[in-house]
Amino acid sequence: MKTCWKRLAAVLCLSALLLVGCAKGDGTTDGTTARRDGTETEAPETVLPLTLADKGKSDYTVVYPENADTKIIRAARSLATAIKSYTGADIKDGDDYLKKDETAPEHEILVGLTNRKESTETAKDLAAGEYTVRTVGKKLVILGGSDNGTANAADYFVEKVLKVAEGLSAGTTDGTLIFTAEQNYTQRSKYNIRSLTLNGVSMSAFRMVIPADGSLEGYFAKLLKRHLTNYAGIGMEIVTDAEEAAEYEIRIGKTARTTGEEPQGKATVTVGEKSMEIRWSSGFGFLAAYEMICSQVFSNLQASIALKTGDSWEAKESVPANVEKSGEMRIMYHNVWGYTWRDYPISVRPDVALSIYQSYAPDVLCLEECSSEYRSGGKALFRWLGENYTEVCFPNDGGTGNPIFYNKTLYEAVETGYKKSRSGDKGTTYAVLRRKSDGKLFGVTNSHFAANTNAGDNATLANEYRVQDAELMAKVTKSIVEKYGKISVFSGGDFNTNRNGDPYRTLTEAGLNNIRGIAEECTTLSPYYQVFPYNADYDFYNLQNSLTADSEWAIDHLMYYGAAPTVSRYDVVNYSLALVASDHAAHFADVTLPDVQEDFREGDPDDLTRIDFDDLFN
Secondary structure, X not given: OHHHHHHHHHHHHHHHHHHHHHOOOOOOOOOOOOOOOOEEEOOOOOOOOEEEEEOOEOOOEEEEOOOOOHHHHHHHHHHHHHHHHHHOOOOEEEEOOOOOOOOOOOOEEEEOOOOOHHHHHHHOOOOOOOEEEEEEOOEEEEXXXXXXXXXXXXXXXXXHHHOOOOOOOOOOOOOOEEEOHHHOEEEOOOOOOOEEEEOOEEHHHOEEEEOXXXXXXXXXXXXXXXXXXXXXXXXXXXXXXXXOOOOOEEEEOOOOOOOOOOOOOEEEXXXXXXXXXXXXXXXXXXXXXXXXXXXXXXXXXXXXXXXXXXXXXXXXXXXXXXXXXXXXXXXXXXXXXXXXXXXXXXXXXXHHHHHHHHHHOOOEEXXXXXXXXXXXXXXXXXXXXXXXXXXXXXXXXXOOOOOEEEEOOOEEEEEEEEEEOOOOOOEEEEEEEEEOOOOOEEEEEEEEOOOHHHHOOOHHHHHHHHHHHHHHHHHHHHHHHHHHOOOEEEEEEEOOOOOOOHHHHHHHHOOOEEHHHHEEEEOOEOOEOOOOOEEOOOOEEOOOOOOOOEHHHOOEEEEEEEOOOEEEEEEEOOOOOHHHOOOEOOEEEEEEOOOOOOOOOOOOOOOHHHOOHHHHHO
């Protein structure tokens, strides 16, 4: 039998040589199928058929990657089960791990991108969304350009090969299953960009590299991966610069291997011999870089893109007008959406928030819903905050979620505390701060009022809770003025009520005023945005549209009590990247403290520091 197959192989090889001179205009020979959109049945190859099962027996093993997703493992095991059901052959399955100097078995069914060369070489021919079932030597390769593609390839084999094989049916115990080269099959997909190369090398050979301690770079890489997957069928790997350098890389941000200078006020893309570098200097440059990459470098309007050494692009950052501080001091509030992390993962959101705070540089930053999960997911953010700000937070009292951060270089705390309303973070964090440059005092409070979910979705009870929260906040705010004289106290947060609600009226009746009423420049928008979906396939949130809700519906507020400050601006942070940070936009006031404050001398036995702050609540 082997001799017959050798003779047949020789005849086929000779035939192939004779056909070389008969090539078609598309570069293929008669009897082959060119790569095209849609389905493709591979041409017969000069390889022996694979006897996957012989009379209910098999020496094949189903192999999947050691670190495979559960979807791939499930597909591999289902495949082995199906083969046993239709042939009776008990095929083993396992991962692709090999001990040192161990050689892989000769007969394997490779499911997914295993470490075998048969898988890795085949993968180079597949774009995202495509899949193949084909013989490579004595192995059967079942592989997709993505995990979903591999699962589809396994399904194809079961439905179109196994179940239609002659003489086989469910329950067969002594079946024989032979797979020939004529049955090789590849499902092709249609992509706008059909050819994408850098100095003649397909960019499917590249991987993206980001800094090991990067923040926005990882988000950018995921956005770019989706773009290349959707329009070029290239699902590029993303790694950090802690890994050993590869031959072909797209370096995003300042990696350990980046060679170019950091751009100022712009985003740049440069092409080297075997690399591409994408740089920007702020969150605004991030947007400029992404728009440039999608519309110019990897435009989906071009069928063929051939990049070469020396190619370069640059785009100017578009900086919002409200970034520049217009008063002496900037006070910012932001609900960071940290309590629904099971349904809406933290993912890239703290990294986006970091870019906001770095650009807008608030003197005082108040966060709501700053849960322990959010803190764990935002290591870069809280490292930066720790380097530049002092945090006022009382986790032992339940105040983890409503911290106040103040610039440690410019201000110092005179007094801090937390007053709890009920369970969770429903309470008020407060701080009395002194500006080091001139000794002026001011107060800040941060509150998060009850949501309906805190009352078992009982709207009436939730409203009662919010009124209680408002009463507590007003009491804390007024007590600061009682103790320290008529200084400016800024009180804000997520009140979960608009200006027509009972809790809001509780605050105004206590003498608090909305800072919108005295702002020289004031937005008409509400900081509350909307809940937006998480993209599990790429582990990110899509870039968002602009805010549209009118301030009439605002539930995030910033108020003042005591000495009226000069408020040059009250505004929201409203650009597409910033809105990815949370379902609430950051909102802020640029203020100037009053020139004259009532005399306060710490340590004077006749001043109000003799009063215990807690006594004011008894």
